[in-house]
């Protein structure tokens with residue numbers, strides 16, 4: 597039965613891929629297969645402060661080394677730069693920002709991160725600029741969407757059905773356009789998923805709040821079915837000493853494991869061990885039926 601048409605891998609090239617990213621790809625691959633959906637590789641590169649070409653190259657190399665296939669998206673670095681980089685979709689992001697602005701759901705804000713932390717120790721936005729009516733078109737100004745903390749946003753979670761999401765405090769009045777005038781992650785991720793027709797979104801539990809923000813945001817954009825999509829938030833793999841894996845500490849990065857002579861089978865074995873499986877699958881397909 598093909599309930600879904602398209603899902604995606606959406607790595608950010610701000611570091612080398614680690615076993616947690618691969619775990620996410622394994623789940624995505626098997627859910628796609630089970631549902632006869634296609635997989636799109638989408639590289640979220642718009643945050644150019646953290647972007648490095650070698651991290652994009654690393655995505656191709658790691659997928660190739662671990663023999664993880666995908667159906668759509670860039671095949672190599674040149675194809676990526678020419679046809680798939682997010683900068684090519686800047687007009688789409690700006691169109692969405694215009695729609696939001698016309699619907700009068702945005703406000704502009706000149707608060708620094710420091711100032712926000714001073715007003716709220718947890719860094720939750722307190723709505724300081726909500727009624728200041730600062731002009732939208734001026735340099736160094738952030739655009740935020742009016743969104744109250746704990747706002748109810750129901751969405752469809754795979755295996756659970758409709759769940760009641762509540763916007764986390766840290767995403768109160770979240771940013772849709774950054775002060776460098778570029779669209780924020782929440783906006784680009786949403787607009788891309790709508791643009792490509794993604795209807796099954798697989799991501800780590802750390803992005804639960806982003807799902808809520810994006811479903812909320814989607815309701816203000818013209819004609820889209822994003823709020824009808826199905827989501828699957830998978831658990832995160834813990835690193836050594838139960839630490840969260842990150843792209844900046846690369847002890848579990850695929851490129852380092854490869855450099856130290858690890859074979860494909862051993863990397864799959866490490867992932868199986870990290871998620872507590874008794875079996876030791878040697879390749880992508882052997883994970884079928886072993887993971888939920």
Ligand SMILES: [Zn+2]
Pocket residue numbers: 704705706707723724725726
């Ligand atoms: Zn402000």
